[in-house]
Amino acid sequence: MKIEARLDLHGHTQADAHRALHAFVDGSHRAGRRCLLVITGKGGPRESEDASFMPDRQSGVLRRNLPRWLAEPAVRHMVLGLQPAQPKHGGEGAYYLLLRRRR
Numbered sequence: 001m002k003i004e005a006r007l008d009l010h011g012h013t014q015a016d017a018h019r020a021l022h023a024f025v026d027g028s029h030r031a032g033r034r035c036l037l038v039i040t041g042k043g044g045p046r047e048s049e050d051a052s053f054m055p056d057r058q059s060g061v062l063r064r065n066l067p068r069w070l071a072e073p074a075v076r077h078m079v080l081g082l083q084p085a086q087p088k089h090g091g092e093g094a095y096y097l098l099l100r101r102r103r
Helices: 014-030 061-070
Strands: 005-008 035-039 079-084 094-099
Touching (some): 014 035, 014 094
Antiparallel strands (some): 035 094, 079 094
């Protein structure tokens, strides 16, 4: 399927990414789009972060939360499926999101 819209969440906080994702899914569904690309990034420590400061901090927060956010009642009725993207579209740091047809 052709990718009809893309959302890049790089640089977003969790709260901003969550809001942006829900708005993107809702707007895309209303527009009749079916195949979307959501780019979360792979996550990982930043050069400016000191790993000893927060040793239990996990990376890839947006990537890890994406399935949970898509399962929330506000958008789950619009979502048909979620699959990791192919390397040419971002691989582990991106997902294909298939939306249900609008009725």
